[in-house]
Amino acid sequence: MISQIQTRIIKSLSHDPWVNLAIEEHLLERITEDEVLLYLWQNNNTVVIGRNQNAWKECRHLDLEREGGKLARRLSGGGAVFHDLGNLNFTFLMNKKHYDLSKQLTVILQAVKKFGIKAEFSGRNDLVIEEKKFSGNAYFFNKDSALHHGTILINSDLTKLSRYLQVSREKIISKGIDSVQSRVINLTEVCKSVTLAAVIKGMEESFMDVYGGDAQEIAVARNDFNIEPLVQKYSSWEWRFGNTPKFDISISRRFGWGEVELGFCLKNGHIDSVQVFSDAMEEGLIRDIGKGLEGCSFQKDRMIERLIKVDRRSENQVIIIKDVVLWLSETEL
Template structure:
């Protein structure tokens, strides 16, 4: 007997990033085996950083907070993004067996195509219009569950994006542009009459068309779910900033798959602790690299041995491990 796929569209009524990320994680934990959710949400005046990024380095958080904004950290890897009410966030949530990146991207691309805009998937995680990004995407997997989320720039204040995000010069150079502003585009710059409501409705219609399941639409806020513990987590200093000690040695390099910084605290010739910062999409592997190096003798050959023993579960993960091992072999430490 074939089980019919249950599909739901859930829209958040909150503009608070800590509430919205709490709802997202709650839905991920509660997702049924044969269910797919499209979660639509907006944050007001917010910078959201990737799971493994250094908050102090990626965002001018004091300026952001003084101007009434909030800093948030998400579950997935990738880089920092700016959200305001001219931006629509989406999350596909499902059991891993229903995860299909091509299908999920098709929902977004068909939604904007229906509105008269030609777009395509590019690079690691971007949706672009004539090589300018209007949507960044990231991914997170936890046991048998998966989520794919991202942004759609409709009429966002890109001057604030430039003011709050601290993008490394190496990243700008690698993109062949002179500023973060020159890399992105609002949909209204392509089609002036487009609205947030247009994009939201088109996303729903495209989702229903591609998944062909029994549909349910609901609007929610923080009182509809038992999410207060998760709201406390996402709003906490520990989650957003963490403990960044003074490192004995710190090294940094940009690769094709993203930037990585390794901060080592040493004791008696061994790595007492190591912190790995990165905007790489492979968020779990980045954390596993840190765990794998902890306690290792601070010798290049020993650290490289630890890395090589790690199991890269995909071609991209194997490439990251190989690149980091080669980097250590070439670095004077």
Template structure:
């Protein structure tokens, strides 16, 4: 139980560079105090941001992005690919794990949107919607000590770029019961023509103060901070954005209620030498643990499932391993 008085802080980024903004997000995550909650507000220009376990080559129309001088960035959290331009405002709650409270964090966003005369609600695994359409996708990341919850707020985004830049599978669209990505999302400007990025920022600041009952200060991080520069080098690197894309001997793909998965295996004398899993699942650390668990196994479905059952999981993760084992059981003709 925390006995110290809660500290709150608002950090505003002055940059529109996604690599800098994600570097700053991780820097704040590494340095947040035990009794502190940070609200970080930031914007990216002409950017596709993909989830930590996604395959850049499959998610993005890379040549289209490059032609329009856009950027591709990879975040730490799981989930799917999103498009950012300056009609979108990003938020991140950064705090210790013991202060993490998703309902409370979401209430800051929903309360701020209501201050703009728009009724919103949290729906499904990671969306905030109004009138059945999404204006905010959310994702989450946890370390041993800290956590962050971040998301988008679509205010006046060029929605046509969603289909120009993102390669969304037909299966994903059909599973939502809609005809296109554009039919699924909405700009808040369509509901309140007077809303702006600045007015939304002010509403978020007010809502944050009201819900956390604290007088918070706005805070700036010096751009020449050595650790921040080091993180920028990581986020802007080719290896981080694209990663290794080797050829694989076996590739299995499927879609589950918790996300899509692409299981890629390289074999040597029937032994799994390399296992890479691409996924838009929200639980990015579980996906990594699953991939690690099957390296070195004989390419035999029973042995793979046996390895999966040794992965340390909590109650919420059981469904993922259950679904994977049932699915792989149907592939027994392969091994």
């Protein structure tokens, strides 16, 4: 007998990124086997960076903080994004067996279609309207559960987005654009009648159409869950910035799947520690690359041997390891 999927829609009453990310992780840890959740949330004046990104390089965090904003780091991989109250964040949470990217994307595309807007999925993680991004998406998997989250630009302040996001020149050139702002678009630029409330309603209706169930709606606040340890984690210096020592050697390269930087601290000819910064979507694999190289002698053939042994679970992960191995083989160290 096939179990009936249970659906819920959770809305956060907070605009604090550290609280909202804590709620998200709390929900992920407690998702039941036959449940699919849609979590809707907003952050005010926030930059959220990917799990493996270098905070100092990805955004102008001092300007952001001086102007009352907050820097946050999420569980998933991918690149940095700007959030304000003209942007809506969504998270789909479910057991891995119910993870279906095309189904999840259908919820968003169908919601946008209600306004007469034609959008499509493009590249590795973007939803676009005429090649301009209005939604960035990222993904995270633990042992049993999965989440897919992202942004929907409705009427966001794109000048602040450009001001705070410090995108590498190489990344901009690779996309054939002049600036961050030139490659994103608000829904209100396409349809002036779009409002936040209308997009929320559209997402709720579309979610219920696609997944069915009773889709009970629940508004939540910080005090509704026992999440203070998680709030402390997301607000901590260690989680947001981490320990970035002065590297003895640092090399970087941009690939089709993302940018990667390897920072090596060496001791007696061996890799004492290594940090891997990347906006790649495969956040777990990126961390495995770092673990795989630790303790290795700083010789290309030995490092390549270690990388070849890193566990790969998908075709995309095979490509990433292959690219990094080829890059190291061609790099003078």
